[in-house]
Amino acid sequence: MEKRDTMGGLAKGLRVIEAFSAEKPRLTITEAAARADLDRATARRCLLTLAELGYAAFDGKFFTLTPHVLRLGTACLATMPLPGLVQPWLDQLSDMVGESSSVSILDRSEIVYVARAAQKKVMSIALMPGSRLPAFCTSMGRVLLAALPETEARSRLGILAARTPHTLTDPDAVMARIAAARADGYALIDQEVEIGLRSIAVPLMDSHGRVVAAMNLGLPATQARVEDLAERYLGALRVIQAELRKVLT
Amino acid sequence: MEKRDTMGGLAKGLRVIEAFSAEKPRLTITEAAARADLDRATARRCLLTLAELGYAAFDGKFFTLTPHVLRLGTACLATMPLPGLVQPWLDQLSDMVGESSSVSILDRSEIVYVARAAQKKVMSIALMPGSRLPAFCTSMGRVLLAALPETEARSRLGILAARTPHTLTDPDAVMARIAAARADGYALIDQEVEIGLRSIAVPLMDSHGRVVAAMNLGLPATQARVEDLAERYLGALRVIQAELRKVLT
DNA sequence: TTATCTTTGTTCGTTATTCGCACAGGAATG
């Protein structure tokens, strides 16, 4: 029987919170219900509860999330030792090569930025700790998926939505790149997430050899030929990677 | 009869999530129940639900929040137009004076960092977008509280816990500084949040004159006399403040 | 070691609450 007692109301409410997104920051009750796949009455109760607790605001027509919801995730980010440990090395790497670098971890089918050392370069998308991108089309995502068993990685591809004309959307093609990343120990992305942006990533391992995160360099596409990127930047990445292997538990 | 129907289960679950903190990232059922002021059975159901949904992990003894909870807050941060708008100006300000600068907003009795331009300086506390600090002892917090009515500001002081020997912990003394900030249009903090760190902040207003955020400069305490700080740095802050007033809606 | 005490985790039946359907009131649209 083993029926686990679970709190339905909590699950529903979290679904409602996740129904909000950057594209749809303002939701009516009906929209929220549709996005969370709940009954309108239930969604309404959730939203009223969130508003009462200060997590949401209501202007009579639309509900909006308030900054108070950030408090929910902050505990987790502040808890993680990773950001503090990697930040100085990330700064060093970024200074060495003169380009932006980041560290991210895997959550389901997305990568989550946990640290970043930005150089003053123009980029359309603002990346900061907590930001998320699909794993399948990012260099760090491919490196992180490569650390998982084949079937597990395939199940975490998520929806293969093209972000640029260069984005690989065939599951087998993506899995082939992931296999290549596993064999090579690094992944290289050419404008699959944003036009004009290339990226090269290596996995970060702890002292036991377990992959705990990924580190990348973001590179403007105008700078060099794709074929030269690995030779030019992989050395610096490998140095920092080796140093961090000693630091991480 | 005006009885608002609210979902108790959701409220309880959110209390449980907030029970996790940087100091106590790993909680047993009993600890979580105590921190969230819930019955153990209730806390257990909440934690099991969170674990089932992937927001928490359970190793048989302790529960931990997973990076998946970051997804809850991300929607709100990604939604906000503020970070993207202020970031270039913040970078410019930071380059001008050679010190770190930040923008934050008020949430209850805390300030929440939404953007930051860091210079390569040593700081014990890692600040990033989403980080929180008490409002009462920070320069940005005093400036933001100064924008509220007196009684409202006083009710948002929160717990006046000293973070350093310099921290003001008397409500009336803090309110006096807030009143001074309201009169002067800026706030200056001398090592109240961290030894060796001073900070000067101004409010950011939109084109209607409403205070929507605060902007500060973090300054090492070894650099100059406290009395000279306003004269030296306020000019640069005021320039960016004026520019942002045109940009913000 | 054994015994007792304390703390923690789990189970269970009762109670109170929520779920989801249905209907009605409004507001915007054509």
Added chain:
DNA sequence: CATTCCTGTGCGAATAACGAACAAAGATAA
């Protein structure tokens, strides 16, 4: 005016939460 959404609200049925009692695991002391 009719139509189409969206929202608010009862109500019966279902079910999840409550709290105490029970079981399990350490901790302390003799």
